[in-house]
Amino acid sequence: MKKKNASLDRSKLLLKEKNLRCTPARLAVLALFESSDHPMSSQEVVARVSRGTAYQATIYRILKSFTDLGILRTVNLRHEHVDYELALHSDHHHIVCTGCGKLEKFEGCDAESIAKKALKKCPSFKTINEHAIELFGLCVRCA
């Protein structure tokens, strides 16, 4: 249970940082994202947070406020919906197999050099703070 408590403490701290009250609904949403190995659609979150913990309208409100505050971010994996994931790490990206849907994460995308290049080409921009990279291809099995 040590792990769970550590995660709970981190969640509480995070909410405090963002000036959000520490409610069971918010903690449940954070815990779900911490325990999930893949980004989730709003519907999946609604389905997976148990009814007693948070009503659906509350979950939509939480997803919106978390996204606005940078706790969550949206990801486009080219499914027919947007997914949400924790926005803790900036250098966190995905590879999707367009054959079977298999999903893997990767880091180390060398974003600085891309950002530098982009800024050189777009002089009307001053700084790059975040970046999203998604790769689409075929896994060993589907290739």
Added chain:
Amino acid sequence: MKKKNASLDRSKLLLKEKNLRCTPARLAVLALFESSDHPMSSQEVVARVSRGTAYQATIYRILKSFTDLGILRTVNLRHEHVDYELALHSDHHHIVCTGCGKLEKFEGCDAESIAKKALKKCPSFKTINEHAIELFGLCVRCA
């Protein structure tokens, strides 16, 4: 009018390539995307293709089939909706100003090196065929 005709011919060719019939509704959607300088939400497309040319259900059907066939792709610019754009060029990305929403395109993202790196880290993937890169930062005015 030379330009317009050339664009029309390209559109007809594209539809034929994809085994889609050449209808006024599809041509109107293609023309809209060719003339637009920014990715558009489904609602914007519905609003901008005139009623006489295509009914909304038709536009949704067209957006879906075009996306499935790779004529359009979805882009996540972190607005509260997904945007569509022509998928003609693979190396075509965006920078978004998180202050004012200003949008610019850039090319030359050095995708091969990212793909190579990612494949090295993810041995369960064999090939990368497409990639999405979006950058978020501040424009000169907002910085």
Added chain:
DNA sequence: TTGCTAGATGAGAATGATTCCCATTTGCAA
């Protein structure tokens, strides 16, 4: 050119995700 037919669209109803409203509850600072 005409006729044929699978494919495409029109029109509006149906669906279903998301948001709204407001009464009630609750986290948390003083």
Added chain:
DNA sequence: TTGCAAATGGGAATCATTCTCATCTAGCAA
């Protein structure tokens, strides 16, 4: 502990998207 602004519950309302099916048409074959 108290007070109150913030958050939630519950269900109705909204609105984007999809469905159904009758009608139309693009494009091929004769």
